[in-house]
Amino acid sequence: MQYFVQQLINGLTLGSIYGLIAIGYTMVYGIIGMINFAHGDIFMVGAFAALIVFLLLGALFYSVPVVVALLIMMIVAMLLTSLYNWTIEKVAYRPLRGSFRLAPLITAIGMSIALSNFVQVTQGPRNKPIPPMVSQVYTIDGISVSLKQIVIVLVTAALLAIFWYLVNRTALGRAQRACEQDRKMAALLGIDVDRTISITFIMGAALAAVAGTLFLMYYGVVVFSDGFVPGVKAFTAAVLGGIGSLPGAVLGGLLIGFIESMWSAYFSIDYKDVAAFSILAIVLIFLPSGILGRPEVEKV
Amino acid sequence: MAVTASPERDIVVPPMQRAFREALYAGAIALGLFVLFIGLRTDQNISNELILVQRWGLLALVVILTAVGRFLYVAYAQPFLASLKVADVATGLLPESMATRFFRIPYLFAAIIIAVALLALAGSLDGLLGPDLAGYARFLRALAIIYAVASVMFYFRSFIHDHFSALGVSALALYPVVVVLTLALYSGSVAGGFQGSLKWVDNFGIQILIYVMLAWGLNIVIGLAGLLDLGYVAFYAVGAYAYALLGTHFGLSFWILLPAAGCMAAFWGVMLGFPVLRLRGDYLAIVTLAFGEIIRLVLINWREVTNGSAGVSGIPKVSFFGLISFNVSDPNYIAKVLNIATSSAYYKIFLYYLILGLCLLTAFVTIRLRRLPVGRAWEALREDEIACRSLGINTTTTKLTAFATGAMFGGFAGSFFAARQGFVSPESFVFLESAIVLAIVVLGGMGSLPGIAVAALVMIGGTEALRELDFLKRIFGPDFTPELYRMLLFGMAMVIVMLWKPRGFVGSREPTAFLKKRKAVSGSFTKEGHG
Numbered sequence: 001m002q003y004f005v006q007q008l009i010n011g012l013t014l015g016s017i018y019g020l021i022a023i024g025y026t027m028v029y030g031i032i033g034m035i036n037f038a039h040g041d042i043f044m045v046g047a048f049a050a051l052i053v054f055l056l057l058g059a060l061f062y063s064v065p066v067v068v069a070l071l072i073m074m075i076v077a078m079l080l081t082s083l084y085n086w087t088i089e090k091v092a093y094r095p096l097r098g099s100f101r102l103a104p105l106i107t108a109i110g111m112s113i114a115l116s117n118f119v120q121v122t123q124g125p126r127n128k129p130i131p132p133m134v135s136q137v138y139t140i141d142g143i144s145v146s147l148k149q150i151v152i153v154l155v156t157a158a159l160l161a162i163f164w165y166l167v168n169r170t171a172l173g174r175a176q177r178a179c180e181q182d183r184k185m186a187a188l189l190g191i192d193v194d195r196t197i198s199i200t201f202i203m204g205a206a207l208a209a210v211a212g213t214l215f216l217m218y219y220g221v222v223v224f225s226d227g228f229v230p231g232v233k234a235f236t237a238a239v240l241g242g243i244g245s246l247p248g249a250v251l252g253g254l255l256i257g258f259i260e261s262m263w264s265a266y267f268s269i270d271y272k273d274v275a276a277f278s279i280l281a282i283v284l285i286f287l288p289s290g291i292l293g294r295p296e297v298e299k300v
Numbered sequence: 301m302a303v304t305a306s307p308e309r310d311i312v313v314p315p316m317q318r319a320f321r322e323a324l325y326a327g328a329i330a331l332g333l334f335v336l337f338i339g340l341r342t343d344q345n346i347s348n349e350l351i352l353v354q355r356w357g358l359l360a361l362v363v364i365l366t367a368v369g370r371f372l373y374v375a376y377a378q379p380f381l382a383s384l385k386v387a388d389v390a391t392g393l394l395p396e397s398m399a400t401r402f403f404r405i406p407y408l409f410a411a412i413i414i415a416v417a418l419l420a421l422a423g424s425l426d427g428l429l430g431p432d433l434a435g436y437a438r439f440l441r442a443l444a445i446i447y448a449v450a451s452v453m454f455y456f457r458s459f460i461h462d463h464f465s466a467l468g469v470s471a472l473a474l475y476p477v478v479v480v481l482t483l484a485l486y487s488g489s490v491a492g493g494f495q496g497s498l499k500w501v502d503n504f505g506i507q508i509l510i511y512v513m514l515a516w517g518l519n520i521v522i523g524l525a526g527l528l529d530l531g532y533v534a535f536y537a538v539g540a541y542a543y544a545l546l547g548t549h550f551g552l553s554f555w556i557l558l559p560a561a562g563c564m565a566a567f568w569g570v571m572l573g574f575p576v577l578r579l580r581g582d583y584l585a586i587v588t589l590a591f592g593e594i595i596r597l598v599l600i601n602w603r604e605v606t607n608g609s610a611g612v613s614g615i616p617k618v619s620f621f622g623l624i625s626f627n628v629s630d631p632n633y634i635a636k637v638l639n640i641a642t643s644s645a646y647y648k649i650f651l652y653y654l655i656l657g658l659c660l661l662t663a664f665v666t667i668r669l670r671r672l673p674v675g676r677a678w679e680a681l682r683e684d685e686i687a688c689r690s691l692g693i694n695t696t697t698t699k700l701t702a703f704a705t706g707a708m709f710g711g712f713a714g715s716f717f718a719a720r721q722g723f724v725s726p727e728s729f730v731f732l733e734s735a736i737v738l739a740i741v742v743l744g745g746m747g748s749l750p751g752i753a754v755a756a757l758v759m760i761g762g763t764e765a766l767r768e769l770d771f772l773k774r775i776f777g778p779d780f781t782p783e784l785y786r787m788l789l790f791g792m793a794m795v796i797v798m799l800w801k802p803r804g805f806v807g808s809r810e811p812t813a814f815l816k817k818r819k820a821v822s823g824s825f826t827k828e829g830h831g
Contacts, residue, residue: 130350
């Protein structure tokens with residue numbers, strides 16, 4: 001039982017990170033119907049930005065409180081990553097918006113390749129380890145919870161609350177939901193569709209940057225190719241939860257996190273990704289539009 | 301209060317001022333994007349701790365280049381292109397106006413003269429100009445030759461367009477012969493010709509043709525049936541491991557294993573096809589991607605069979621139907637049979653013709669299939685699944701045959717790949733390969749075989765050619781390796797080509813069924829990758 005709860009906590013931590021990335025996928029998909037393949041690499045750029053800020057803080061100041069350091073890392077990473085996603089949207093996706101479906105997918109894949117190789121060229125191909133920032137571990141009833149995990153879950157919960165407020169209670173969120181339902185009608189009603197889409201990309205990137213910072217803090221290492229696997233898993237999570245649905249993305253992220261940690265604990269750690277992907281396939285066979293997704297209505 | 305129209309709104313900003321402003325914006329954005337990534341570099345010091353290395357000079361250079369580039373584009377290039385367009389609309393030159401300005405007879409003569417002069421001086425270039433300038437001279441020579449070839453192609457464009465397939469196939473068939481003969485003349489001996497041809501035949505010829513074959517195979521799934529498959533590399537892997545494992549453990553010949561590998565890949569195509577039949581569009585895309593990853597992870601982790609990440613080595617070479625072998629130790633080694641000097645180039649040339657044959661087989665089957673009921677059903681499925689079902693087409697079998705056929709060609713290409721490398725490991729079957737093949741299919745204009753071949757030539761040949769740019773080391777210092785930038789440039793090229801030609805190189809379709817006259821259909825009227 002203890003072991004099970006322990007795995008549940010690990011899965012929750014992992015799932016939070018996946019959920020944060022998955023929101024970026026699902027929002028972009030909901031609003032313009034494209035798979036933003038570069039989003040995983042945006043996450044990696046966020047982690048790298050946090051890493052560089054961490055080193056910069058270490059070089060500039062003798063000692064910084066951990067909370068302050070984490071906050072600065074997060075904010076800088078969010079700003080920088082948003083700038084990246086905003087630029088990418090403007091350069092690579094916006095000109096192709098009226099084009100056929102696969103065109104933006106191809107530019108997104110191209111951008112993904114370009115981003116990870118850009119980081120490889122400028123920062124070097126090696127693993128970048130940092131000393132542990134937070135190492136406290138609490139043990140209750142034989143279940144150990146590290147402070148890192150608590151931070152991750154709390155930050156994720158807080159962000160999701162802010163995000164929920166933004167989408168459901170503000171004019172911006174209303175504009176986003178309107179664009180998601182019918183872009184042409186929203187434009188006719190005076191919503192600046194281009195701006196709304198830009199902001200959607202910025203929001204997705206900011207969440208991915210936080211996920212990247214938390215990832216760096218949790219694992220203490222990042223490498224240029226780290227965008228792909230978390231990116232694919234987060235996308236899997238978004239599809240699992242029903243792509244286009246925000247609660248679905250978080251739910252999917254948590255599910256993928258649980259599946260992974262349970263599978264590595266009870267079966268084999270080598271096949272944890274295989275398990276996650278197989279369950280995706282199985283779920284989609286029975287629920288072809290994900291768990292919380294609206295079934296696609298085919299009109300003739 | 302009188303209503304006054306605000307005049308500022310209507311005034312057109314002078315281009316110079318606008319260009320300055322845009323350049324400032326571009327510079328500011330570039331500064332923001334690159335300040336942490338180019339300005340600072342994380343490096344390990346002796347005690348393995350990360351430290352930051354400052355590179356502000358490089359950052360300034362990149363930012364200034366971005367701003368200047370944007371300025372030149374907005375101030376000069378944009379008005380220039382716009383005025384050209386106006387002039388060309390008036391004269392009716394439009395579709396080829398740029399090309400006719402670019403390819404002119406005097407330029408062609410200049411290019412030929414430069415190329416011939418530099419070729420004649422080839423031996424003494426280093427002595428005459430020193431190693432630095434000689435590097436540039438060789439680059440200039442390559443550019444001149446490319447320009448001359450391109451202009452000849454441009455002048456005969458209508459002829460080439462009419463006979464594209466025949467010309468393309470004969471050029472491909474003659475390619476190794478021409479390379480060997482040219483290099484033999486160049487080095488003065490036949491052996492030198494064979495030895496020098498290794499790079500051209502192997503790195504360029506075989507490499508490009510493998511991607512052509514993969515892209516043509518994927519084209520059946522995406523271009524014809526409209527099923528977006530992001531895990532095509534899985535079938536390539538199945539084919540490669542089928543040959544690698546059966547060939548090394550049971551000593552079976554390539555010619556038996558080639559169809560076997562194709563069948564196995566097709567079987568896996570059906571295995572994948574069954575569960576995903578009900579999925580559409582992006583759900584299908586993600587499940588195929590997941591399937592590709594599953595296959596790769598199984599290859600890594602099933603160590604008892606696949607030897608894990610270490611891979612399978614010592615894969616037997618292909619023989620010429622058992623008659624002529626390419627192993628030096630065999631009694632029927634080619635040099636002994638034909639009484640010629642020993643060289644490793646024979647095997648590469650043989651492989652070149654083998655993959656060329658496989659490519660042509662793929663093209664032939666695709667062309668014939670498009671005219672069979674199943675091919676028509678694929679295209680109908682791509683255009684509209686509901687209409688297709690209403691007409692009584694069994695969409696289940698139609699999708700499964702598309703998956704299986706595409707996978708079979710992937711399997712053929714895979715077993716060829718294993719035979720060519722002599723070594724396979726899961727490293728070769730990452731998602732990036734699927735992405736490259738998909739990019740080639742889309743950039744070529746989906747469904748168009750010549751377009752896809754041209755896209756493979758440009759994208760793969762272009763990145764391979766980067767390995768040849770040694771003279772760049774002289775500009776950027778000896779640490780500079782152009783290969784590092786290969787994938788960065790590849791990714792950017794994907795974006796740029798897509799923005800420039802969203803419908804791919806060949807944006808129109810030749811219909812297979814027509815009433816009286818065959819009329820090309822613009823690509824914008826067809827749907828792809830929807831089902």
